[in-house]
Ligand SMILES: [Zn+2]
């Protein structure tokens with residue numbers, strides 16, 4: 052077995068085109084909605100799930116722009132629905148590319164926005180502070196020089212990463228194992244902390260499909276610990292690896308991610324993602340062993356990033372530094388564990 056992508060969506064990804072809205076399984080359509088700015092993942096998949104009464108349930112409403120509002124309305128029209136047919140909106144996590152259109156949908160249709168309780172808590176902390184801003188505040192303690200911090204902040208402004216509040220409020224919280232109220236469906240909440248503290252996947256055991264949000268993506272390994280200014284959990288990488296292990300226990304044919312393309316081969320992709328993090332942890336371990344006492348920023352400079360450190364700017368660079376911190380935390384946790392087994 053290997054990872055097999057949805058052909059049309061993959062072709063669009065590979066050729067840098069925005070894919071069409073397509074039906075990805077019985078009763079489910081994937082609507083691609085571009086992100087603001089020039090970002091690697093390019094667009095979010097907003098899923099429309101039609102229940103047995105003909106009502107629509109939206110998973111991960113994308114970035115709020117005028118174009119995306121009309122794209123969503125047009126896609127609903129293509130399947131014979133209107134915005135007023137939307138009954139509920141559920142976001143796999145609270146990033147603006149997964150919650151953006153929720154307030155507008157709620158205004159038009161009255162559909163409440165559901166998120167995991169940990170995510171709703173974090174959003175309260177962060178009503179006016181963007182995720183990127185939370186990281187920028189920590190850059191100094193991570194050893195970034197003033198010119199590096201100033202340059203990065205300028206790039207983040209240009210990318211519209213600073214100043215974008217992530218404060219979309221949920222109307223109700225969902226918890227692990229809860230089955231969503233969607234007639235004719237058994238979509239169950241799987242809490243998968245890691246990307247953010249309150250990230251969830253939605254699992255339908257009848258059709259063996261998994262909506263994976265940003266917890267598992269086919270074309271890139273998602274960032275971890277992106278809960279922003281809110282108090283993030285200790286050791287998000289360890290929690291993330293635990294989440295991936297819990298997904299491996301599910302019987303899944305098709306994965307519908309937040310970005311990229313739908314694909315089969317869940318376990319292969321889980322293995323690739325786990326392997327990626329383990330290799331990176333090893334790399335950070337050996338950098339620290341050969342140059343003890345260097346700053347987080349200096350470790351990040353020495354890691355072999357796929358795109359190359361020099362080519363990482365703005366949010367991508369910030370994310371690289373943040374990921375380095377997670378690996379250092381993870382290694383510290385591991386050596387603490389070894390210490391306690393020995394003692
Ligand atoms: Zn995200």
Ligand SMILES: [Zn+2]
Nearest residue numbers: 146148265309
């Ligand atoms: Zn995302």
